[in-house]
Amino acid sequence: MSFPLLTATAALPAVGAIATAAVPAARRTAAKWLALLVSLGTLVLGAIQLVRFEPGGARYQLVESHSWIKDFGVRYELGVDGIGVALIALTALLIPFVILAGWHDADPLETHSSRWRPTQGFFALILAVEAMVILSFEATDVFLFYILFEAMLIPMYFLIGGFGDRAHAGGDEAAATQRSYAAVKFLLYNLVGGLIMLAAVIGLYVVAGTFSLSEIAAARAGGSLDMATNTERLLFLGFFFAFAVKAPLWPLHTWLPNAMGEATAPVAVLITAVVDKVGTFAMLRFCLQLFPEASKWATPVILVLALISIIYGALLAVGQRDIKRLVAYASISHFGFIVLGIFAMTSQGQSGATLYMVNHGISTAALMLVAGFLISRRGSRLISDYGGVQKVAPVLAGTFLIGGLATLSLPGLAPFVSEFLVLVGAFAAYPVVGIIATVGIVLAALYVLVLYQRTMTGPVKESVQGMPDLKVRELAVVVPLIALLVFLGVYPKPLTEIINPAVQHTMSDVQKHDPKPQVEAVK
Numbered sequence: 001m002s003f004p005l006l007t008a009t010a011a012l013p014a015v016g017a018i019a020t021a022a023v024p025a026a027r028r029t030a031a032k033w034l035a036l037l038v039s040l041g042t043l044v045l046g047a048i049q050l051v052r053f054e055p056g057g058a059r060y061q062l063v064e065s066h067s068w069i070k071d072f073g074v075r076y077e078l079g080v081d082g083i084g085v086a087l088i089a090l091t092a093l094l095i096p097f098v099i100l101a102g103w104h105d106a107d108p109l110e111t112h113s114s115r116w117r118p119t120q121g122f123f124a125l126i127l128a129v130e131a132m133v134i135l136s137f138e139a140t141d142v143f144l145f146y147i148l149f150e151a152m153l154i155p156m157y158f159l160i161g162g163f164g165d166r167a168h169a170g171g172d173e174a175a176a177t178q179r180s181y182a183a184v185k186f187l188l189y190n191l192v193g194g195l196i197m198l199a200a201v202i203g204l205y206v207v208a209g210t211f212s213l214s215e216i217a218a219a220r221a222g223g224s225l226d227m228a229t230n231t232e233r234l235l236f237l238g239f240f241f242a243f244a245v246k247a248p249l250w251p252l253h254t255w256l257p258n259a260m261g262e263a264t265a266p267v268a269v270l271i272t273a274v275v276d277k278v279g280t281f282a283m284l285r286f287c288l289q290l291f292p293e294a295s296k297w298a299t300p301v302i303l304v305l306a307l308i309s310i311i312y313g314a315l316l317a318v319g320q321r322d323i324k325r326l327v328a329y330a331s332i333s334h335f336g337f338i339v340l341g342i343f344a345m346t347s348q349g350q351s352g353a354t355l356y357m358v359n360h361g362i363s364t365a366a367l368m369l370v371a372g373f374l375i376s377r378r379g380s381r382l383i384s385d386y387g388g389v390q391k392v393a394p395v396l397a398g399t400f401l402i403g404g405l406a407t408l409s410l411p412g413l414a415p416f417v418s419e420f421l422v423l424v425g426a427f428a429a430y431p432v433v434g435i436i437a438t439v440g441i442v443l444a445a446l447y448v449l450v451l452y453q454r455t456m457t458g459p460v461k462e463s464v465q466g467m468p469d470l471k472v473r474e475l476a477v478v479v480p481l482i483a484l485l486v487f488l489g490v491y492p493k494p495l496t497e498i499i500n501p502a503v504q505h506t507m508s509d510v511q512k513h514d515p516k517p518q519v520e521a522v523k
Contacts, residue, residue: 009134055498074143077214087277097369102266106122125159142201142290153186190245204235273360314443316332324375324381344433355417359417363415369477388461389455391460417492423437
């Protein structure tokens with residue numbers, strides 16, 4: 001029996017979470033190092049998955065399949081395609097940086113009893129989220145995916161509500177109320193989406209008699225499974241609603257600014273760069289593969305929602321006074337681009353959307369973590385409380401600028417390639433949609449450059465005089481992310497070679513082909 005690599009990649013952070021939580025209260029530093037070592041071990045396993053994955057091979061590779069709940073036809077079934085393995089690599093890559101960036105975010109306050117263990121709990125919850133996200137990218141059984149899709153809400157709820165941003169006064173009751181509100185809103189929105197999805201999951205089983213993606217695909221190909229049009233559309237809507245909440249897509253997005261604003265910067269990265277990718281990933285794996293006709297039926301409406309997300313998110317980012325909420329609204333705009341690429345139903349659009357998931361994760365992590373370092377020094381999230389930072393902390397300002405330029409998709413940095421592919425794919429199929437989406441690029445340049453100007457340039461404000469520059473631990477977080485942004489911006493081929501074959505399978509599922517260019521003959 002071959003080594004169960006997919007199970008091991010998810011099991012290591014799960015076991016690490018339990019071990020970290022069990023570290024004695026007085027050994028906070030040991031808990032941090034244990035969590036970091038576990039995350040690095042998971043990164044190694046994720047890298048092995050990348051090496052062992054064959055882009056030209058079978059659609060799902062490294063497959064594991066075991067009976068789980070036999071009476072209901074539920075199986076423990078895992079497998080990765082090019083899209084899944086790329087997102088597993090992203091998740092495994094970012095978690096060590098999240099842990100390093102949050103090294104002191106959960107140190108206990110003096111008012112707490114020495115028996116209270118916030119540090120151990122904080123890092124254990126991060127590892128638990130990592131385990132569930134990785135397993136959700138690997139799951140090819142619909143019911144198993146649903147369990148993970150819902151279960152990851154629990155640790156995220158406690159990370160948002162229990163370990164809030166200390167830019168607020170540490171024991172301030174109003175700040176605690178805002179954190180609780182953000183955590184409950186996050187939980188309720190995602191639970192409602194999950195409950196609607198549960199009804200669709202049950203409906204799918206009634207129609208197909210199985211939860212296995214491979215069995216459903218085989219039944220469709222063989223003609224033994226033929227869903228009624230209305231049934232397929234209802235099931236599609238149940239799945240898509242849950243994924244649109246998680247993504248988040250307008251108008252189901254309102255939980256994200258609250259959650260990212262009240263969470264610590266590392267947890268905010270965990271939300272938007274890791275957990276939210278499960279929603280857009282699931283649109284590709286489940287919506288398009290299980291319900292191809294319904295996906296094409298819903299495409300016009302979804303493209304409109306994606307356009308609204310792009311423009312609306314960017315406009316609200318321009319008007320923000322809070323640094324973290326600005327990044328949150330920028331992410332809503334970026335997720336609009338991802339959904340646009342998925343439902344443009346072109347190979348360029350879907351390759352760009354998948355690449356965008358990876359690149360957005362890296363660029364948002366770079367920008368948000370540097371912003372977190374900035375906020376921790378000043379103790380404020382308000383843009384108006386900063387000014388002239390580049391004169392007192394030039395390295396911090398420089399890395400902040402690069403993260404911002406990546407966010408606005410500057411050529412030469414990774415997000416540019418993915419955004420360009422999305423727009424090309426969208427324009428090829430829907431020219432008007434592609435033209436309108438470009439407005440988001442202009443607005444991105446506006447909110448990023450205005451943010452940098454107001455915080456980093458101009459006279460040095462008294463409140464930032466003497467602000468220290470980035471320390472060694474902080475540089476260890478930021479420098480590798482910036483290096484990756486440059487590398488993937490110049491040479492994205494290693495990722496596109498893995499992603500493109502999986503995209504071709506998805507295009508085949510929905511029976512779509514790239515439109516031929518309309519070029520007049522030269523006379």
